[in-house]
Amino acid sequence: MSHIGTPPCDKGVVLSDALAKPCAAASRRWTLLAAVLGSSLAFMDGTVVNVTLPAIQHQFNASVSDVQWIMEAYTLVLAALLLVGGALGDHYGRRRLFVIGIALFATASIGCAMSSSALQLIATRAIQGIGAAMLIPGSLALVSSAYPLAERGAAIGTWSAFSGITTAVGPVAGGFLVEHYSWKWAFLLNLPISILLLLICLTKVPESFDKKDRDSVDLLGALLVTLALAGIVFSLIDSQNEGVSTVVLIAGVGGVIAFILFFWMEMHKKNPMLPLGLFRERNFAGANLLTFLLYAAMGGSLFFLPLNLIQVQGYGATAAGAAFMPLVVIMFALSRWAGRLVDLFGSKLPLIVGPLVASVGFGMFAWPSINSDYWSTFFPAICVMGLGMSVTVAPLTTTVMNAVDTDRAGTASGVNNAVSRVAGLLAIAVFGIVLTRQFDSALHSELVRLQVSPATLSSILAQRQKLAGIVVPVDVPHADALALRHAIGMSFVSGFRWVMAISSACALLAAISACFFIDGKGAAAITKQR
Structure with missing residues (x-):
């Protein structure tokens, strides 16, 4: 999935000592507003789409692999082009590329809403990913070029706060639109934001270049x-x-x-897009290994959670979107506190404790069965996982930034951000195999136990690629249909538990990797050493 909560090092690039060309105070404010709206488009789109997937699957009669591609097409292109997106802005003009990204993202959003098949939606989602690859690094580059180093901290705080708000609102807004109107409106929601953003950029935001990076577009x-x-x-x-x-x-x-x-x-x-020499630094290599493992656990597992909540537990789309709110609120509320952990304890301890707590949270998701009460099952699991991620993300970002020289901080943060997205991309595909195999095995056992008729058996097995989205034939008696729905739900839960167990193991491995690869120095000690 796209990340719930901003990925690590999203703020890192604006901490680097880039060639800032400070502009007038009014222009800075407009630039910051444009950066907030631009990144919000990309962040909110991922979280909005997550809760629309069951409705999209039902309308297009799509398999789970089709649903995976609807998410993967966007994430794949974004992850692959994220590093080169910033360099293109430096080369051709940051505002110019940002505007192109907005126009591309808005056009693709219209295409998504007008799609008449899963294949068309997958293709337009990929185009959205291209636009997002211009928006995310472009928004940060605009802030970096407009604000002098001494004032970037306040700009970062504002950008981060509003990014957290839009990320929290995204699933609920998407769920409401799906439940009361159509999943198409989750994409059309991008249009008014895009139009306003284009007007601001074309009239209020100054252009900027970085001539020293003219040869860095890989x-x-x-x-x-x-x-x-x-x-x-x-x-x-x-x-x-x-x-x-x-x-x-x-x-x-x-x-x-x-x-x-x-x-x-x-x-x-x-001038490579991925300077492999960075990985010679032990802390940088360790932080990226930890990032890969932890964000594979988070991205891969939480992709399937809305399917569980809506198709198995019977939640409405709005309620399923709201179920993620505790995670976003916890990460947002604790971000400032977590940012001081490296100064107090060094980077090693929080990067061990955080993934360990998250591992417990992922494991707790394996407990709920069918018709489980949210407040006694999913809510505690989300809170524990959120606490673990909160303890981890800020120290992880600080560790990445402190592992390299200041003039390479932007590149290092971009690499770590891309690693987190690639981790989720691959995990969704791998976890899908695990869930599908376990679902098929459990469903076969359940159907044998129920002794369903050959016609019903054939109909159910023909749809098994939909997982919990299987539709029971209308001619099946009511009591038998309830039994079949229960069997399908339990089969999905069986696979979901395996996914969460693997996620828990990945988070545990992330904690172990911190033990071996991350040193215990705090930020002050690293600065003094340099």
Whole structure:
């Protein structure tokens, strides 16, 4: 999924000592507003779409692999182009690329709303991802260029606060639109924001360039990493339906080869999008390993939570969106407190404790069955996971920023941000395989136990790729239909528990990685050492 709560290092780039060209105070305020609205478009879109997936699946009669691609297409393109998006802005003009990103995102949003099939929606979601890859680094670059270093802290605080608010509002707004109107309005919601944003950018926001980065646009690297991720993710998702077919093997091998070529090219390129030399720093390498493991757990597991809440537990879309609110509120409320943990305890301790607490939270999600009370099951799990993530994110960002020299802070933060998104991208595909296999096994056992008629059995098995979205035939007697719905729900819960157990294990491994790779120095000690 797209992240619930902002990913690590989203704020990092504006902390770097970039070539700022401070503008007038009024222009700064407009620039900050544009940055807030632009990043909000990208952040809110991910959380809004998450709760629309069951409705989209039902309308298009789509399989879960189709639903995965609706989310993966956006995340894949965003993750692959995130690093090059900022460099393009430096090269061609930050405002210019930001405006192009807005226009592309808005146009793609219209395309999403007008889609008449899952394939069309997947394609327009990919175009949205291109626009988001311009918006996210572009919003931060605009702030960085407009504010002098001494004033960026306040700008960061404002940007972060409003990003947290829009992230919290997103699932509830999306759920309300789905429940009372249509899932299409979740995409059309982007249009008024985009129009207002375009007007502000074209009339109030000054243009800026960074001439020293004219040769840093690594378009070939972006193409290779896109092909690599697309090939690997396609092979993982398609194997859920077709098994290890020739197409799956070709896509997977092609993705691996593209990754090898990408890393080889990055090692030899003068200005690579992914400077591999950064990983020689132990703290930086350790922080990114921790990021990958923890955000794989978060992104992969929480993708399936709305499906559980809506299709199995019977929540409305609005209630399912509101179920995520405690996570966002906890992370937002504790962000300032968590930011001081590195100064007080060093980076090692919070980066061990945070993932350990999150691991417990993920494990708690495996407890609920069908018709479980939210306040005694999902709510405690979300709160514990939120506490663990809160303890982790700010120290993780600080560790990444402190691991490199100031002039490379923007690059380092971009790499870590991309790692978190790639982790969720791959985890959704891998966890989908686990859930599908367990669902099929459990469903087969349940259908044998119920001794359903051959016609009903054939109808149910023909839809098994929908998982909990299976529709029971209308001619089945009411009592038998209830039993079948219960069997389908329990089969999904069985697979969901495996997903959450793996997520818990990934978070535990993240804590273990901090033990071995992260040192215990605080920010003050690192600064003194330099």
